[in-house]
Amino acid sequence: MRGFYIGRFQPYHEGHHHMVEEIAEQVDELVLGIGSAGDSHTPRNPFTAGERVMMVTKSVAEFDLPTYVVPIEDLDRNSVWVSHVQSMSPAFDVAFSNNPLVIRLFEEAGVEVRQSPMFRREILEGSELRERMADGEEWGSLVPDPAAAVIEECNGVDRIQQVSDSDGADTANS
Ligand SMILES: Nc1ncnc2c1ncn2[C@@H]1O[C@H](COP(=O)(O)OP(=O)(O)OP(=O)(O)O)[C@@H](O)[C@H]1O
Numbered sequence: 001m002r003g004f005y006i007g008r009f010q011p012y013h014e015g016h017h018h019m020v021e022e023i024a025e026q027v028d029e030l031v032l033g034i035g036s037a038g039d040s041h042t043p044r045n046p047f048t049a050g051e052r053v054m055m056v057t058k059s060v061a062e063f064d065l066p067t068y069v070v071p072i073e074d075l076d077r078n079s080v081w082v083s084h085v086q087s088m089s090p091a092f093d094v095a096f097s098n099n100p101l102v103i104r105l106f107e108e109a110g111v112e113v114r115q116s117p118m119f120r121r122e123i124l125e126g127s128e129l130r131e132r133m134a135d136g137e138e139w140g141s142l143v144p145d146p147a148a149a150v151i152e153e154c155n156g157v158d159r160i161q162q163v164s165d166s167d168g169a170d171t172a173n174s
């Protein structure tokens, strides 16, 4: 059985990694979708699709799970988004998500969806990571080591600090 799990992974963190570890117990292969693939260099989406491909690919290598990483750009129409995803991805039998819109769109299209409990969500959240980077606080312990190495290699913290508002506002949502 092949699973599908999409996220923006801005950045890929230990919450995502924990979810992949749980998915690995349920499927033989996984497609990891890099969502909003066309977005980068903004406070909410600082990393390019390519940088996120590297973070994810190097991090999941520790699992015994053949994984295909596929960047997927956003569309203006939610109603045809699942078809768009299916056109970009290897075929899959089940989708994994905790995102209410993603769950609804897959279910309406007749795709089975499985959710995972949120893991240490009070701290393992992309917006929290980006805020810590923007504020020069500790963040390395919240992402898998290979993802931290990719962020360092592309000077990701410097980029986030530069693209964030000068008053530090809204690093989560812009
Ligand atoms: N700590 C976590 N535990 C389990 N699942 C998580 C966790 N954080 C995010 N997810 C799930 O992973 C998927 C991708 O999430 P996403 O890339 O938006 O990360 P996020 O941490 O929610 O980031 P942001 O704050 O940037 O929205 C979603 O289904 C989301 O619900």
Ligand SMILES: NC(=O)c1ccc[n+]([C@@H]2O[C@H](COP(=O)(O)O)[C@@H](O)[C@H]2O)c1
Binding pocket: 006, 007, 008, 009, 034, 035, 036, 037, 073, 074, 075, 076, 077, 078, 081, 098, 099, 101, 102, 105
């Ligand atoms: N219409 C669309 O393009 C559409 C609809 C639903 C989800 N998505 C994308 O799927 C991804 C979902 O990931 P998150 O759970 O990290 O939000 C995001 O990149 C989001 O933009 C896109």
